[in-house]
Amino acid sequence: MLRIHFTDVDLARTRLASAPDPLFDIAASLHRFQTRRGRWAFAGWYRTTRQQLREKGLERALRSVLLPLYPRAAYYPDFLTPVGAVDGLDMGLESILATPPQRVMAEIAILDRIVGAPAWAGQLAGLEARKEFVRVLRAYYEVVVAPHEEQVRARIEAERAARCRGLLDGGVEGMLAGLGPMLRWRPPVLEVAYPRQADDRDLHLNGRGLTLVPSYFNWREPVAFADPGLPPVVWYSLLHEPEVRSVTGSAPEQPLTNVLGRARAVALRAASAGATTGEIARAAGVSASAASRHATALRDAGLISTVRNGPTVLHTLTPTGASLLRAALRKAEADLTGTVV
Template sequence: MLELEFTAEDMARTRFAISPLWEVVAGLRVLLGADEQGLHRRWAEPVRARIAAAKLDLTPLAALVPPPSPSVPGFICPPPTTPWPSLEVELTALRRTPRELLRALSPHARPGVDAILADPDRRLGELADLIEAYWEIAMAPYWPRIRTLLESDILYRARRFAEGGTRLLFDDLDPQLGWDDGTLQIAHRYVRGVHTLAGRGLILVPSAFVWPRVFSTTDPADLPVLRYPPRGIGTLWETRPSPASPALAGVLGRSRARLLTELAAPATTTDLARRTGLTPGGTSQHLTALRASGLVTAHRAGRVVLYARTRVAEELLNGAGA
């Protein structure tokens, strides 16, 4: 059992954030075997195929975050410095990792870290470049959907806090958590003891890829972080496209509305043409228009291009009841 002791200052400094870089790390652990229940199978199977097609060698990153390890080296995913950091901002921090921090890591992280220490500037740059390549294939096409889930959880938690304070906030955050008399109790499998937050507060980070675990960081030299599964995680990869609503078709046109509705999961031009009955050329033209209007993004994965809905498109579909 891990116990985090809060003071009044800690409660005042507790906040939420999202971390794209953490999702990269946690998602890779899923691909390496951390998803025993198969929750992310619909995501993992096509992503593995695209990584193989792109011949992307993830060994340098995988060596740092193998699923059997009970923890993740802190420099790979430092605490978010803002509520909504971009991947670029977090990778900048990764590239600037202090050398003394690498040397101070615990022995379980040494195999991957020793290679970085041999030439820190070059190896950290290569690691950041590898993460960017992996992000484009595995995360970027799905990010609007993931981010919507994470933001929805944060809004729900904010309402809980407004209604009942800290106790209500933590009451249903995760079954492994309990709140009692200013102390957050975490049923950790590997970490035990009592830690005082010392006025630094706690950063709460919902994560799509941690279920059924929670991850915590209590290093005195850094900001405390708790990463937990968001509400509705079991529905994240559901793909049940419904007919485009008449309202949406009236604005976009029937074909474009249908394509947007079909993009419940990222897909290629060929896939969309087959599913909608449109010609490949017509599908490509409609996707180009949707991309120009900010409703669709394109991401190269090996030899194919995947199209995905943007966050704006997700909100538009929700508003139209599609």
């Protein structure tokens, strides 16, 4: 377990990242290939991704280059997920190239000591080897992560909306209290459930604050830098719902789709975590004007409520909408298992 110790200054300087971290998404997606835990949550992604990796000729690079450097274990090198990556893939890859050779060597040595490093890993201290490695990372990202960017961004924005409600209700402490189940706020300490093989440790923020980065591809394994001297960051998992399908092949939204239509069913699902009109548009694959019309129809039916903040509106479920959504999900899972609702 990691115990992060806050002061009042740290609470004031804690923030939630505004976008996905592409380099951490690479790391977390590589971990999905190394375990069956949570496979149900990524079943569709897993099937299509393995096929795409074969078609693009990246399977060898996956096995011999990437998986050995990103073990799903107590440690992988910090320089592979630089803080600058929250500003985009290009910034993150530039940060990897700019890593001092001494730091690369030191972190590869830690990897070797803890889980074993590939024999060639020390070459990454050289700039040319790192340039080639960055090319592999970019190719992998384009095949594995980029095709899902819209879905990932929509989920991140929904998570931000949910955390903002906690912030409004209870300040930063209210936001931290809603991060579970793998992160537990026990004032003034945030307890982070680490993989079993990791040792317990304490991290004192000492006025630096904390950056929280939700990750679509992470599965119940929050991650922080091993080096306490680096800027404090915690990447944590979104709460996934199963990609269940009934025995007839229908999706979880099918009962809703039969009544509301596909776009409005997706809009209702999006509103369950709080969503702007733009987020609904991206989730449903429709224009902003069409999303606005669907939101209006759902609001007129008493299924969602809308709050305006300047040019932006936030749509959330009413109790009726929440009951309808829960009933539809129960029906879908009952179809899958053959039980009676």
